[in-house]
Amino acid sequence: MxxxxxxxxxxxxxxxxxxxxxxxxxxxxxxxxxxxxxxxxxxxxxxxxxxxxxxxxxxxxxxxxxxxxxxxxxxxxxxxxxxxxxxxxxxxxxxxxxxxxxxxxxxxxxxxxxxxxxxxxxxxxxxxxxxxxxxxxxxxxxxxxFLGVRSRIIKTILRLSEQHGISTPDGLLIDVKLTHQQLANLVGTVRESVTKVLQELLDDELILIDKKLITLRNIEAIQAEIR
Incomplete structure (x- = not known):
């Protein structure tokens, strides 16, 4: 051993x-x-x-x-x-x-x-x-x-990037595959809320999602989304 x-x-x-x-x-x-x-x-x-x-x-x-x-x-x-x-x-x-x-x-x-x-x-x-x-x-x-659902989701993504993040040319990859439901279970909310927030972050080009893997493209801008 x-x-x-x-x-x-x-x-x-x-x-x-x-x-x-x-x-x-x-x-x-x-x-x-x-x-x-x-x-x-x-x-x-x-x-x-x-x-x-x-x-x-x-x-x-x-x-x-x-x-x-x-x-x-x-x-x-x-x-x-x-x-x-x-x-x-x-x-x-x-x-x-x-x-x-x-x-x-x-x-x-x-x-x-x-x-x-x-x-x-x-x-x-x-x-x-x-x-x-x-x-x-x-x-x-x-x-x-004290935090709203949107801020909790974003903060959870940031925490996961600190714990499981890997640097890539596209940004910081969270090296754990998570479904929207699994992420919702981490946040303490419903799947629909996670889907909505992730889509907003995608639309703003702050994250990438590929095969259930999330990449954070701009950490500072994502942190600014927590209110």
Whole structure:
């Protein structure tokens, strides 16, 4: 499992550990390969594992009266499920489902706890990472409360470009295929609103859309659209 060490170097949770620490924790991970549409865990289940994505895409969502609200999208190099490592018996706050065939490394709470006792630095990094994600959740709550639908859609596109953007000759490509409905689930609105706003941005030549991939042509002009 030494092949996971280079990946750990780039994960915020582990990147401050010494090389020998990374080599020590690497064998504690197990490999999990799953198909698109696989439910990794459900909201309300007891969580016992941290997931580290080697390849693929995973969405984290909750169901509100049968309506799906997507909280986050994770892909290569991201991790999720870290809250389960903090407390024994803690239940999952959301559901995790793969959006593509995925390969990931899984770390159980039991294995992590025994290693964490030897690495106070890892304990502090886990708390720091958890707080960062909590701040992100607070930002989402603020947007839902104070921003209109159009501004939320645009802000979500900008956030996705920061998380998954790739520079191309045409602009900043969001390297995750999203249907209008999936984008609506991220924003907390209906598909028709997303379609309308995307068409407006297309008409203004601020974005390009090709095969469900969105490219931002002018970041500054798009940011100015948030009111």
């Amino acid at each position: 030494k092949s996971i060490v280079p990946l750990l170097h780039n994960i915020p949770l582990f990147q401050e550990l010494m090389e020998e620490d990374l080599v020590g924790i690497a064998p504690l991970f197990t490999v999990k390969k799953v198909n698109k549409g696989t439910i990794l865990f459900k909201e309300g289940e007891v969580g016992e594992e941290l997931y580290l994505i080697h390849s693929g895409v995973v969405k984290i969502y909750r169901l509100d009266e049968a309506k799906e609200v997507t909280l986050a999208l994770f892909r290569d190099g991201d991790f999720f499920g870290e809250m389960s490592l903090l407390s024994n018996g803690m239940t999952r706050s959301a559901t995790a489902e793969t959006m593509a065939a995925s390969t990931m490394y899984v770390l159980s709470r039991t294995a992590f706890t025994s290693f964490m006792e030897k690495s106070p630095r890892l304990c502090l990094k886990l708390l720091e990472t958890t707080m960062q994600r909590l701040r992100h959740a607070n930002d989402q709550i603020y947007d839902l409360t």
